[in-house]
């Protein structure tokens with residue numbers, strides 16, 4: 001199966017599990033969702049995002065951010081039980097997050113992936129992804145979520161420009177837009 005077809009199939013499967021949990025479901029459904037969602041996210045971060053990252057850093061940074069938010073919401077979901085009202089509210093919230101993220105991946109990232117790879121490479125990557133996904137599902141969500149958290153922490157911190165005392169153009173701009181009372185008080 002082509003890599004992009006496999007990713008789309010996994011998105012549908014995750015959405016079906018979340019739909020079940022948004023309305024009802026069992027602890028087994030929750031465990032299955034956690035295993036599958038965590039495995040899918042790590043598989044993408046290890047083997048899909050690097051292929052696109054060099055050309056579209058902005059797309060990948062946004063995708064990683066969505067993964068971090070979804071991981072947080074999944075962890076909240078796992079603190080509850082099916083049947084509790086808050087549990088189903090969390091399942092609905094996570095479903096909306098994942099739906100939006102999957103939609104963005106399918107509209108922006110997957111076409112980039114198709115462009116970056118030859119047809120044979122697509123199929124080879126699909127085979128590799130399927131194997132890795134099954135391995136990660138077998139490892140289980142506890143370990144996979146911990147690995148995702150480590151990767152998140154290892155992301156390069158944003159470098160801030162040092163503040164300079166003189167040549168404070170932004171400061172002047174702020175003063176220009178400040179309310180007249182404030183400007184009067186500074187005179």
Ligand SMILES: [Fe+2]
Pocket residue numbers: 041044063067101105
């Ligand atoms: Fe993703």
